[in-house]
Every structure is written in structure tokens, then in C-alpha cells.
Amino acid sequence: MIKPGSYFILGNHACALGAIYAGCRFFAAYPITPQSEIAEEMARLLPKVGGVFIQMEDEISSICATIGASLAGLKAMTATSGPGFSLMQEGIGYAIATETPCVIIDVQRVGPSTGSIFGQQGDVMQARWGTHGGIYEIIALSPSSVQELFDLTIQAFNLSEEYRVPVIMLSDASVGHLRETLIVPEADKIRLVNRRVATCNPEEYKPFEAPMDKSPPMAILGSGYRVYYTGHLHTEEGHPILSLVRYHLADKVWRRLSAKIRSNIDKIVMLETKYLEDAEVIVISYGMSARAALKAVMDAREMGIKAGMLRLVTIWPFHDSLIRDLCASAKSIIVAEVNNGQILYEVKRAVDGDQKVIPLLKLVDTHTPDEILLKIKEVA
């Protein structure tokens, strides 16, 4: 295992290390560029810490094995890229419905279809709405650096265990394939969260009963609770609802899948802000583009333009009211993202028509600071 200290390291390797530090002891994946270095590093590290690595036959089985391992008590993760992420969507839905903690790293790449292996931020909406059914919330994080691939992977596990929800890391090729400095802290300086497990009498245990703002304690397979898990609409006892007449029994359970995330949004959402207090032009960005945005904003300030930056570290849940408040002083908001406009519409919805929201969309790779600066000067 890597010792605390400073390392010059590949982003994808930092992600794997973060997972190990977070307590991840099961990893299943299928090779796909630009994700593969995560799997390669996990294959090397996991046996040394008593964990399990398995290369599955496809992405579908990878997410399924990951969920199975989590239900059996291990912190579990899978990693993929866009096309594989699409294949995982049904499994992600199952993890949401059964409240199974797991972490999915999506090193995004150009699409639609197999596209190419260049980076993109194209799976933002897929992460939010990719699985079928309209009543759920997930958590998605967006790293901007190698250090964050380490830190946020740990955070992803913590959030996943706390809220018993799949947490998706929306990385992309340009961050995953970046080499830069990683500071690995002392292990005891890292805060870890473990799922609450059932401790009550098995006869009294209701696997899906919890207050609306919480996830229930979990019965690990083999721990004597003889629990039944299903992705079907189910009651607090876990019974599937097979008749519409009994639908009301699942209503609370299904509403809680959203409520447990939404009611904790202030605890979950992380944003990074620079020069927002008096900003007249705000650049909203995430991932690698946010680094270019910061440089552009600093350059604009030197030119006397009151520019500011808002970086989404947590992309989902989207904190509408906080983002509206932070952008209150701005006349225009530039949304810089590497896709055809996904967060753009979330921002428009959040600020509710009071300000001009200007897209700065690139389709592949990442923005340069100059591209963003040019836009700032244009709208200032």
C-alpha cells in the first residue's frame, strides 16, 4: 500500500487509491478506455488488502456483482466509461430501489454511441435520469484534479454508505489521464462513514422502514435477518406490490428514495466559489473546464472585469436555491461545459429567468482559459 506523502500520479490511479483508502474491498469491471487504469490498479491493490477484484464479462454483470457484494457486506465499486455506463443503468436502478450503497466511476467519453475515447462531460443527464422510472435521486460528484479523484472517491463512498444510494463519480478522460501531485494523508486523518447495520430482533426488522430523511439500517446477507430484496415496488417489509390496489403501501418507501437525498441537500452539496461577492459575470463550470474557468476569471479580474467562478463539485442533487443566491449579484451567467448543454438548463431553471444564462459549449476535450476569457469579455 502507498504510504502517506506526496506523489506524482495518474488521475485514474489516484481514484483507485482513494477507493482503497475509503475501505472499498470489492471491485468488478469490464475494460474500457479511458477507464482501464482504474481497473488495472484495483487488480494490483485489492488482493494485498484482502479485497476482491474480478473482471466480469461485461458492464451489466459488473454493476450486478458490485451490488451483490455490497449486499453481502463489502464496500463495493465499479468503473466504466460512457458506453459501459449506459449498460449499467438498469443495475443502478436496482441499487436505488434496494438502497444498496455502491460507487460507480464514469470516466466520460464522447458519444452518442461508442463515439471515441476523447473526454467529454456528456453523461451528466445520464447520471441523473439514465435508469428507468421517474421517482429517484442519486448523488454525482465531479472531480477537477488528481487530488480530487482521491478525495472525492472517499467522499463518494461516505455519501453512498450514509444515504444507501449509488454515488456516481463523473470523471472524464482529461482528469483521469492527467498526471499531477497527489498528497496522501495519514490514514487516521481520513473520515470514513460505514453503513448502519440492523441490530434489532429479526422478527421486528422492516428492511425499508425509516424516517423520510434517512436510509434504514441494512441487513447484510447471511446475518440472520433472512431479508428479501427486490427491485419491484415494495412495502416497508420488503414485500413486492403485485396489485395496484396495494400501491399505497409502497408509496412512502418510493417517495423516501428522493426525500432522503433532498432533505439532506445542504449536507451533500459541495460547491467551490471564487470572487462571487461582487461578480457581474459568473462562470459556472465543473470538472476540468472549471480549472480553465478559474484562470479566465482571474485574467478578467486583472483587466478590471468583475468576474466570478462557481464550480459544481457535487452535480447531483442540484442545489437550486443555493445557486440562485450565489448568482444573485450577476448580470450574466456563462455555463461552460463539454457537451451540448446539460447543466445549462439546470442553471436556467435555478435562476428562474432573472438573469441571462449564456452557453459556452464545447463538444470534445475541455475548454482553454482563453476560450472562456473571450466569452467573459464579450458579455461583460
Next chain:
Amino acid sequence: MEHPLRSLIKVENLPHEFCPGCAIGQVYHWVARAVDELGIDMSKVVLVSGIGCCARGVRFVRCDALTTLHGRAIAFATGIKLANPKLTVIVVTGDGDGSGIGGNHLIHAARRNIELTVVLLNNGVYASTGGQLAPTTPYGAYTSTTPFGNIEDPFDLCRLLEAAGAVYVARWTTYHVRPAIESIKKGIKKNGFSFIEIIGQCPTYLGRYILKLSEPVECIDWFKNKSVRKELAESMSEEELSDKIIVGEFVDKEKIGLVERYRRLTEESVRSDV
């Protein structure tokens, strides 16, 4: 008098939604009986199923159970077994679930010889969606999606699994009660991937539309009359066997399983400096 297996059944989950005369009850009965006769603690057993009629039965057995995604039971079971090798993990699946949508996972689980037992109920049809063509539907059969007769050949699942590397492969019908239970027991005891195919009646679709039989018991009679023991079949011509169900144990060998191989790898990796 109480049913001898009552303690193994979650009676509180009754009633079930299976059609009268369905083979699914038999299959779960046999799985529960096999576990019981082997003296395995039910709280250390996990039953994993996918989607379809057969998948619905797991919640009636008094152990941990999962109804997962269509075709993905083996993938979930792989994660469970690797995460906690002390658990006895049994997949109960149908022919559509296990060999149609889930065919890829089935052959790869056999190839990697993971210590799972798959009990596959083959009724030759997709039943829960209304009797459509399955990968196991006989040639020429009329189903709701083969209104002019099936033009495809069915899988011989036991031969497929034998080729893929399973260490135990057996096939029985719902007529062969005791041999089927013994095979399930043998499969569970194997330190590798075991596959037990049960040819069973779906009175609603297989019986009525494919075999043109009116009663479930006639299906079982039909299985009885069409079954030929593997040993006997070896002396019969291909023509004689064309409409027969060959039953028996096809593979029974020893090969180190994936969990054990991984355990050894873990020990070695700690010593090595990769």
C-alpha cells in the same frame, strides 16, 4: 399434521401467484429439501433469482433472498459469493432468464468455475410474459410469437454448460423427484460451478399450446414417457433420440473453484511486490 418443510417456508408471504399445477413449487421444494437434508443453516443460504415466473419463488423460502434483474441473477450471485465465500449461494432461474437474456453470465460463470449452484427450471417458454418463444422452445412449436411454428433449434443447456466448464451438470424432469433432489444436493456440495436443469411443466403455456395437453399431470406423464436415461441413450441412434429428453448426470468432476483460486492468489500477492 404440519408439513415437514413448513419451517423452511415463509408462510407469512403466502398466497403465491403461481398457476395451479406449475412446476415452480416443486423446484423450490426440492431446493429447500436439499439444503435441509445437507444440514446447512438456512440463515447462511442466499437464493438469487432474476425475473420471470420462476424468479418469484425465492421470497417463499426462509433464507436471505434476492429477486434481481432479468437475466442477471448469476452476476449478482457472483458478487455475493466472492464477497462472503461462507454463504451457500444458489441461483434459481427459468430458461428464458437463465439461458436467453442471461446466457452470457451462465457460460462465463461455468468457465470461471465460481462456487455457485444454478437450478434452472426449463419449461420451454417465456411464461410470465405470455408464452413467447424461448431459447429452449422445441423446433416447430407454436407459441404466441411463433404463430407459424418455431423455425429455430433449441439449446441443449447441459451440453452447453459441459462445454463451458461446469464441474457438475445434470438434467431431470419433474417426474424424477428423488434423483433431482440428490443432484441439487450434489451440486451444492461441489466446490465449483454446478448446473441442474429441471424440465418442468408450465400447464398454462407449454402444456396447453405446445404439448396440447389439458392437465398438469399429463405433462409429467409426457416427461416420464419421453425421458431416456443417459446410460441407455448412449446405445440409441440419433433418430431414436430425436424427440426424447435425455436425463441423468452429464458431468461430475473435480476442479478448483474461483473463490479458492482467489484465496490463494491473495496469499501470494501479499508476499509478492507487484
